[in-house]
Amino acid sequence: MSSKLVAAEVFPPGEHLADELAARGWTIPHFAELIGQPVHVVADVLDAQIEVTPDLAAAISSALGTSAQLWLNLEQAYRSHSGAHGA
Template identity: 65%
Template sequence: MPSKLVSAESFPPGEYLRDELSERGWTISEFAEIIGQPSQVVSEMLEARVKVTPDLAQRLSAALGTSAQVWLNLEEAYRLHTRTHGT
């Protein structure tokens, strides 16, 4: 009998960002200055209240040494998961 497929849980990009900030020892204010955004934008991203836009993805990638696509993919996967699973 085939097993039921269960989709993987998806996390908001802010959870990944929180880990990165912690690993690097950066505060929200420091990171906001690095990416040229207000601290409120970073705080709202950490709380999944602001979406990762292409501009924000480019800023994140430049600061963290990732690709912008990584952040856009995380955002899209999270939004799709929340629409599908109502979380």
């Protein structure tokens, strides 16, 4: 039996963030206010239009109770796999 390796599917951090917001019942405007960012910044992260920077990762992690490194790792994995380089 041969075993074929299949690459894992990588999702942008915004998809993970959307799941987190939905699980908490938080709206984009509410989350933007929590992290001290304009609504368009959160919307752009959700749409993978901008990269999660170290400062943004710190704000997201503080609001969600995760580590900033988690969000930076998700961003790096997405950008590496997709060939995306930010907007």
